[in-house]
Amino acid sequence: MGRSILGLTLEDNDIKAILLQARVKGFDVIQCFHIRIGEKAASEVVNELNQQVRIRPDSVYLTINTSGISFRVVRLPFKDTKGISKALPFELEATLPFPLDEKVIDFCYYxxxxxxxxxTCLLPRETIxxxxxxxxxxxxxxxxxxxxxxxxxxxxxxxxEHNNFFILHLSDNVASISIIEANRIAFMRQINGSIRLNTNDQRDLLKFVNEVxxxxxSYKSSFSPSYAPTQGYVFGNNSYDFSLLGFFEENLGIPVSSRDILSSYLADFPKPVIPELDTSLVFPTALLGIELRPAFDLRKEAFPRETKLPSLLRYTRLTLILLALLLILWGAREFVNVNIMETRFQKLQTQLISIYVSTFNETKPGQDPVASAKAQLKEFRKRFKDVDLKVSSIKTIDILHDIIQNIPDNIKVELDRVFVxxxxxxxxxxxxxxxxxxxxxxxxxxxxxxxxxxxxxAKADKTGKNINFEIRLKRKG
Incomplete structure (x- = not known):
C-alpha cells in the first residue's frame, strides 16, 4: 500500500476533507466529505472529522480559506530569505490596521x-x-x-498552457484572486463579502466583477505595465454556471472558464458526490504531500513541529535507568578485561626478561639491555680475532655477528631471514x-x-623503490 494523505481545507462555515492513497503511478481517492461548523467548537468539529476518516493517514496538509486573511505586496532591494525575514515586519507595521504580533507572516518572492x-500573507495567529x-x-x-x-x-x-492568467476562488464569505505572470504567482488578494453570485443579482455581480x-x-499599473492575462479560471460557488462565466468574460474582456480538477480521479468513486461540496478544491491541498510545493508555510516559523522521538525515548526515566545499567555493565566488563590484559602483560614481560637474562647472562642489574647486548657482541668480536677457530666450532651467534659487522654503514640494507x-x-x-x-x-x-x-x-619489488635479494655464502671445510 502506498502512502495515505489527508488534505483539509478550513473555511468559515465548514471543513472539507479528501483522503488519497498514493500508487506507483498516480493515486486513488479513498474518501471525500465535509463537516459543517456552524456553532460547533473546534474540538467538536475535529472529533467528528476523526471519526469519519476511514484509515489513519501518513501525512496531513491543511489550507485555510477564511475571512481575515490579508495579503500585502512589498518592494525590497534584496531577495535573500534571511534579509527579507528581518526587514518585512518593519515594512509592514506602518501599513497594517492591526497589531503585527496577532498575525502569522510568511512570504514568497516574485x-x-x-x-x-x-x-506577503498574514493570517490570525489564534486561528492557526x-x-x-x-x-x-x-x-x-x-x-x-x-x-x-x-x-x-x-x-x-x-x-x-498559458503563461499569464488569473484564478478566482469563490466561497461563501470571501473570494481570493491569484495573478500569474510568466508562470509564477505574482500577486494575491482576498475580496471580502457575500460571494454567492448569481446572474439574477446584476448589481452585486457587477460590483464583484469591478473589484476583479x-x-x-492595479497590478498592471503598479508592478508590471506589460501584463496582459490571456485566460481566467473560476473555482468554487456557482463556478459551473455558464451564464455567470459569460458575464465575467463579457465584462472583463478575457476568456473565463472553470475546470473540474478532480473529475478524472472520481471515475471509480461511489456516487453521488455532493455538488456543493466542491471537493476538487481540497485536492491540490492533498497534493502538497505528493507533487506540489506550498505557496506559503504558515506554521514553519510560528508553530514549528516537535521532532518525534522513538517510542523508547518517550519514557524518559525508565530509559535513563536502563542506559545507566547498560553503562555500568559495560564499564565492569571493560574493567575486568583491562585487569586481565595487565596481568598477562606483566607475565609476558617477566618471561621476556628471564629469556634475555639467560641469553646475555653478563648483563648487570639496572643496566640498559640493548647497550649491554652491544657491548657483549663487541667482546665476542675481539675473542674471534684472537683465537684460531675451526669452522665446526663457530656458533650461530658468531655468524650473525660477523654478517652484521660486514654490512658497510654507507649502504641501505634490511635483512629479512638468515638460514644457517x-x-x-x-x-x-x-x-x-x-x-x-x-x-x-x-x-x-x-x-x-x-x-x-x-x-x-636480485629483483625490484612492485614499487620499484627496493631490490629484493638472496645471497648464498658457502662455508669452508
Whole structure:
C-alpha cells in the first residue's frame, strides 16, 4: 500500500476533507466529505472529522480559506530569505490596521525582467493555534499550513498552457484572486463579502466583477505595465454556471472558464458526490504531500513541529535507568578485561626478561639491555680475532655477528631471514640498489670461514623503490 494523505481545507462555515492513497503511478481517492461548523467548537468539529476518516493517514496538509486573511505586496532591494525575514515586519507595521504580533507572516518572492517584489500573507495567529492544537490531539497534526489559493494556483500552473492568467476562488464569505505572470504567482488578494453570485443579482455581480477588474488594473499599473492575462479560471460557488462565466468574460474582456480538477480521479468513486461540496478544491491541498510545493508555510516559523522521538525515548526515566545499567555493565566488563590484559602483560614481560637474562647472562642489574647486548657482541668480536677457530666450532651467534659487522654503514640494507646450516649460509633481504647488493656480496666474501659468496637473485619489488635479494655464502671445510 502506498502512502495515505489527508488534505483539509478550513473555511468559515465548514471543513472539507479528501483522503488519497498514493500508487506507483498516480493515486486513488479513498474518501471525500465535509463537516459543517456552524456553532460547533473546534474540538467538536475535529472529533467528528476523526471519526469519519476511514484509515489513519501518513501525512496531513491543511489550507485555510477564511475571512481575515490579508495579503500585502512589498518592494525590497534584496531577495535573500534571511534579509527579507528581518526587514518585512518593519515594512509592514506602518501599513497594517492591526497589531503585527496577532498575525502569522510568511512570504514568497516574485521577480522578472521588469518587476521584483515580495508577496506577503498574514493570517490570525489564534486561528492557526486553535486548529493545530485540536488536530494534534487526534493525531492529525498537519505538516504544512497554507492558504487555499496557494496550492490551487500551483496546480493550475503545472497543468496550464498559458503563461499569464488569473484564478478566482469563490466561497461563501470571501473570494481570493491569484495573478500569474510568466508562470509564477505574482500577486494575491482576498475580496471580502457575500460571494454567492448569481446572474439574477446584476448589481452585486457587477460590483464583484469591478473589484476583479480593479485588482488586475492595479497590478498592471503598479508592478508590471506589460501584463496582459490571456485566460481566467473560476473555482468554487456557482463556478459551473455558464451564464455567470459569460458575464465575467463579457465584462472583463478575457476568456473565463472553470475546470473540474478532480473529475478524472472520481471515475471509480461511489456516487453521488455532493455538488456543493466542491471537493476538487481540497485536492491540490492533498497534493502538497505528493507533487506540489506550498505557496506559503504558515506554521514553519510560528508553530514549528516537535521532532518525534522513538517510542523508547518517550519514557524518559525508565530509559535513563536502563542506559545507566547498560553503562555500568559495560564499564565492569571493560574493567575486568583491562585487569586481565595487565596481568598477562606483566607475565609476558617477566618471561621476556628471564629469556634475555639467560641469553646475555653478563648483563648487570639496572643496566640498559640493548647497550649491554652491544657491548657483549663487541667482546665476542675481539675473542674471534684472537683465537684460531675451526669452522665446526663457530656458533650461530658468531655468524650473525660477523654478517652484521660486514654490512658497510654507507649502504641501505634490511635483512629479512638468515638460514644457517653446516654447508652454507642463505641471506634474504632488501636493498636500495643493485650496486649495494654487489658491495654486500664482496664484503661477505672477506669473512674468514666463507669460501664463496654468490648473488642468487636480485629483483625490484612492485614499487620499484627496493631490490629484493638472496645471497648464498658457502662455508669452508
Amino acid at each position: 521577480w522578472n525582467e521588469s518587476s521584483a517584489h515580495v508577496i 493555534r486553535i486548529w493545530l492544537e485540536e488536530l494534534k490531539k487526534v493525531n492529525l497534526e498537519p505538516e504544512v499550513v497554507d492558504v487555499s489559493i496557494g496550492p490551487i494556483s500551483n496546480y493550475i500552473l503545472k497543468q496550464n 477588474k480593479m485588482t488586475l488594473t 646450516d653446516s654447508e652454507a649460509i642463505q641471506i634474504v633481504g632488501q636493498s636500495d640498489s643493485y650496486n649495494s647488493i654487489d658491495i654486500l656480496k664482496n664484503e661477505f666474501q672477506s669473512i674468514p670461514y666463507i669460501s664463496e659468496s654468490n648473488i642468487q637473485s
